[in-house]
Amino acid sequence: MQSTSRNFHHNVEDALANPNLQDSLAKLKVGFSERRRQAVERLPEFEALRDAARDIKNHTLANLDFYLEEFERKVTALGGHVHWAPTAADARRIITELCLSVGARTIAKSKSMISEEIGINDHLEAQGIAPIETDLGEYIIQLRREPPSHIIAPAVHLTKDQVADTFLEHHRALGFTQRLTERSDLVAEARHVLRQKFLDADVGLTGANFLVAETGSSMLVTNEGNADLSNTLPRMHIVLASIEKVIPTLEDAAVLLRVLARSATGQESSVYTTLNTGPKRSGDLDGPSQYHVVILDNGRSSVLGTDMQEMLRCIRCGACMNHCPVYGAIGGHAYGWVYPGPIGAVLTPQLIGVEEASNLPNASTFCGRCESVCPVRIPLPKLMRHWREREFERHLTPKAVRQGLALWSFLAQRPKLYRLLTGWTNRTLALFGRGEGRFRALPLASGWTRFRDFPAPESGGTFHAQWARHGGARPRP
Amino acid sequence: MVADVSSPPANNRPRRVALFVTCLVDLFRPSVGFAAVKLLEDAGCTVEVPPLQVCCGQPAYNSGDRTTTRAIAAQIVEMFEGYEAVVVPSGSCGGMLSRHYPGLFDDEPAMKARAERLAARSHELVSFLVDVLGVTSVAAHYEDVVTYHDSCSGLRELGIKQQPRRLLDSVRGLTMREMSTPEVCCGFGGTFCVKYPEISNAMVGEKSADVAASGAGTLLAGDLGCLLNMAGKLQRDGNPVRVRHVAEVLADMGSLPPIGEVGRQR
Numbered sequence: 001m002q003s004t005s006r007n008f009h010h011n012v013e014d015a016l017a018n019p020n021l022q023d024s025l026a027k028l029k030v031g032f033s034e035r036r037r038q039a040v041e042r043l044p045e046f047e048a049l050r051d052a053a054r055d056i057k058n059h060t061l062a063n064l065d066f067y068l069e070e071f072e073r074k075v076t077a078l079g080g081h082v083h084w085a086p087t088a089a090d091a092r093r094i095i096t097e098l099c100l101s102v103g104a105r106t107i108a109k110s111k112s113m114i115s116e117e118i119g120i121n122d123h124l125e126a127q128g129i130a131p132i133e134t135d136l137g138e139y140i141i142q143l144r145r146e147p148p149s150h151i152i153a154p155a156v157h158l159t160k161d162q163v164a165d166t167f168l169e170h171h172r173a174l175g176f177t178q179r180l181t182e183r184s185d186l187v188a189e190a191r192h193v194l195r196q197k198f199l200d201a202d203v204g205l206t207g208a209n210f211l212v213a214e215t216g217s218s219m220l221v222t223n224e225g226n227a228d229l230s231n232t233l234p235r236m237h238i239v240l241a242s243i244e245k246v247i248p249t250l251e252d253a254a255v256l257l258r259v260l261a262r263s264a265t266g267q268e269s270s271v272y273t274t275l276n277t278g279p280k281r282s283g284d285l286d287g288p289s290q291y292h293v294v295i296l297d298n299g300r301s302s303v304l305g306t307d308m309q310e311m312l313r314c315i316r317c318g319a320c321m322n323h324c325p326v327y328g329a330i331g332g333h334a335y336g337w338v339y340p341g342p343i344g345a346v347l348t349p350q351l352i353g354v355e356e357a358s359n360l361p362n363a364s365t366f367c368g369r370c371e372s373v374c375p376v377r378i379p380l381p382k383l384m385r386h387w388r389e390r391e392f393e394r395h396l397t398p399k400a401v402r403q404g405l406a407l408w409s410f411l412a413q414r415p416k417l418y419r420l421l422t423g424w425t426n427r428t429l430a431l432f433g434r435g436e437g438r439f440r441a442l443p444l445a446s447g448w449t450r451f452r453d454f455p456a457p458e459s460g461g462t463f464h465a466q467w468a469r470h471g472g473a474r475p476r477p
Numbered sequence: 478m479v480a481d482v483s484s485p486p487a488n489n490r491p492r493r494v495a496l497f498v499t500c501l502v503d504l505f506r507p508s509v510g511f512a513a514v515k516l517l518e519d520a521g522c523t524v525e526v527p528p529l530q531v532c533c534g535q536p537a538y539n540s541g542d543r544t545t546t547r548a549i550a551a552q553i554v555e556m557f558e559g560y561e562a563v564v565v566p567s568g569s570c571g572g573m574l575s576r577h578y579p580g581l582f583d584d585e586p587a588m589k590a591r592a593e594r595l596a597a598r599s600h601e602l603v604s605f606l607v608d609v610l611g612v613t614s615v616a617a618h619y620e621d622v623v624t625y626h627d628s629c630s631g632l633r634e635l636g637i638k639q640q641p642r643r644l645l646d647s648v649r650g651l652t653m654r655e656m657s658t659p660e661v662c663c664g665f666g667g668t669f670c671v672k673y674p675e676i677s678n679a680m681v682g683e684k685s686a687d688v689a690a691s692g693a694g695t696l697l698a699g700d701l702g703c704l705l706n707m708a709g710k711l712q713r714d715g716n717p718v719r720v721r722h723v724a725e726v727l728a729d730m731g732s733l734p735p736i737g738e739v740g741r742q743r
């Protein structure tokens with residue numbers, strides 16, 4: 001997918017000026033966090049489960065080569081195939097070749113962020129293969145030719161009215177000429193249209209929430225059941241997943257599933273949890289005759305063993321963005337690439353380069369709400385700070401920020417000079433702010449005063465000046 | 478060994494406590510510092526203010542400038558050695574000293590040990606009063622309906638939530654009324670608010686609406702950065718809510734003009 005992260009400031013302006021988006025975000029902010037809160041309240045051991053989930057992921061990452069090999073061995077023994085894709089281009093090539101090998105014309109896709117990451121849809125279309133998104137949200141944004149704005153709710157930026165217009169525009173040719181207003185009618189219409197596409201598809205392409213090394217299974221959770229049709233009806237099933245999706249055992253999967261659904265949507269578990277273990281066996285009534293797993297690296301393995309490794313624990317639940325006040329203000333598209341919100345601010349610089357995505361780890365107040373809800377306890381603010389440190393080392397920090405910082409740090413390391421200057425600043429601001437107690441505009445502070453008044457200091461001098469004046473004591477009334 | 482500040486010192490000697498004023502309090506709202514001194518003295522401490530203290534280093538730390546941060550942190554560690562406790566009227570600066578300093582010196586064991594000693598003795602003001610000194614009430618009077626914003630670092634790094642509410646409960650005349658999302662960030666974020674002013678404005682705009690909807694006449698919090706941000710927004714919106722640091726009200730200094738206002742009192 002083409003990134004617009006470089007235009008972050010511009011994206012932000014667009015997002016803040018988009019009333020439909022702001023309507024949708026207002027609902028999202030309350031809905032998701034409230035549902036998670038209730039789910040967590042109902043499960044007293046939730047915090048202990050988060051620890052367990054973190055430990056499972058840490059153990060796996062420390063032994064990633066072992067579990068990936070184990071997974072491959074198991075899949076092969078079952079009659080499936082594992083393909084290693086070091087880069088996005090490799091993954092695109094492998095998938096295209098597989099599709100061409102069975103003469104595929106259409107493929108049914110279930111939601112997969114990795115497929116967005118490698119931009120598979122455009123690539124397949126260019127080869128004359130039609131990818132059909134079968135997740136409702138993905139289907140809507142595919143019709144609108146938009147990227148997803150959230151990792152579990154890709155069309156969350158749209159209002160119901162926008163969806164109604166989109167359906168009318170695209171389904172008219174199929175005989176649906178009425179503009180629908182009820183949510184359930186929209187779903188029914190999409191289901192009707194999609195059903196035929198499932199039946200037509202030659203290949204099913206799905207992502208995976210987990211790859212279970214012990215059994216060679218890929219595991220997928222959905223609320224719509226669309227993945228089950230994508231992987232049972234067509235004759236070839238391709239699973240596309242990244243290296244960190246592997247986990248040791250089914251037992252581990254059980255722990256991770258318990259924190260995943262609650263963190264994501266506040267459900268106890270997702271509606272459908274599907275395990276795919278190899279191709280159709282003789283005697284099976286249905287299932288694909290070919291089963292392939294494409295495992296993507298795309299820059300992930302280079303963080304193993306570094307202070308950034310913790311980002312690979314992510315199980316893509318979306319809780320960090322649901323609770324992020326910055327995401328809540330600007331939505332997912334402003335981040336400019338596949339993964340938005342706090343995890344996006346950490347992953348994107350790794351996957352597409354910190355030059356391109358330099359704004360993302362900076363656009364955070366470090367409020368820490370993301371870390372406080374992350375089911376695998378990823379210290380997202382700390383990782384964003386690491387990116388800022390790398391940007392600073394590589395002189396990517398904007399010049400104005402660097403200069404301001406240089407002056408400030410010069411003073412902060414010279415306390416006596418600092419005192420003189422703060423004394424002067426305090427007196428000047430207090431003097432000029434005397435009338436109202438605040439400023440509506442102030443030189444050098446337009447970033448502040450564009451939107452807020454600037455409170456003037458209290459009169460009487462700085463704390464340290466007053467403390468010294470009173471001989472090392474507080475002034476008493 | 479770290480001095481145990483949770484039990485009273487032997488022979489009722491007052492505790493020797495250092496106040497880390499913070500650069501914003503020093504420059505904009507000295508009353509917060511004096512309120513902190515009063516609260517600590519009332520609770521039986523002697524308070525000293527190391528004279529050459531400047532800033533905790535967060536502007537550099539959050540901008541990715543580790544070298545400067547370390548230099549500033551080393552300065553603070555040096556200056557605040559030898560006190561039984563270091564008290565900070567800010568969750569964010571308090572969190573910097575107690576949660577972030579040691580990690581700055583991972584490759585310098587001797588310095589790391591000193592930073593850890595400082596970290597173990599550093600406390601945010603209100604949590605120090607309640608959790609360490611066992612203060613359960615204050616002698617203060619404040620006639621208003623009050624809402625309290627939980628500043629992020631205090632809440633999520635230091636676990637400050639009930640402590641200020643417990644003490645506010647003992648203030649005569651004060652009625653507490655929670656806003657709907659007191660735990661959501663106000664959009665200050667240090668340099669964030671000037672680097673991303675539009676996002677910051679959207680965040681503080683929402684906060685300001687939440688404060689207004691609570692119906693409270695006074696907004697309190699424990700961090701001056703957040704307070705300046707929220708006061709600036711409320712006042713730009715023409716909202717008459719008074720904004721104060723929680724320490725002022727607890728120290729019975731609630732008759733001072735609110736933040737960003739002159740002449741206007743209760």
Ligand code: SF4
Pocket residue numbers: 263313314315316317318319320321343370373374375376377378
């Ligand atoms: S970083 Fe944590 S909260 Fe965010 S999507 Fe990943 S697992 Fe979920």
